[in-house]
Amino acid sequence: MVEQQTIVLDRVFHALADPTRRAMLKRLASGERRIGELASPFSMSLAAASKHVRVLEQAGLIRRRVEGRAHLCRLNPDPLAAADEWLHFYERFWGQRLDALEEALNAEDGSEGDHHDGR
Template sequence: MVESEPAALDSVFRALGDATRRRMLQDLAAGERTVGDLAAPAAMSLAAASRHIQALGRAGLIHREVRGRTHWCRLAPGPLASAHRWLAFYEGFWTGRLDVLERLLREEEAMRNRTPKGDEG
């Protein structure tokens, strides 16, 4: 891993830690949105929306562009891919652990099925 990656991941996970910002990213996955578009579902002020957008921008999760008097935002998926790669390790870890648990449960079930009904202790 590159030395700067931990700081970048910290920034991404910090940004993703807020439900409003996660909703904004979800909205942006469908295409560009204005700051007003992103603020509307949460009924928040443009200033409050702008603070969330700044946090997303610092994490590199969005690009913001001014066209005339309108601020447009679009998703920048690169940092999400980095976070996904980091999380994928744990997905593999838990999949392996659950596979072991499943095997043990099947073995236990097979043992129970082999035990005659009158011999249970």
């Protein structure tokens, strides 16, 4: 189970590492699109766009359906939720560490003030 989650996260973060794929996902957030529509803002070939779509599909971030010759893609947010959960864990982890550091620094500042006042 843990290994499967790791594989899913690896694929999601790999897919999100590319700015073109992130832009494609953003366009899909407003609705279903043909691969040609996803390719058009980037001046790329249909073959290049299809490679990006394949990576997004392998990560589970999009679903593709075929109508005749048209390949229509839509966003699947479930893997993004898993990535968000993973990121949220580390956000809490580092937030707690930074809070503890801030408390320690504030305590140190307070004790230095007391020390300097006593001279």
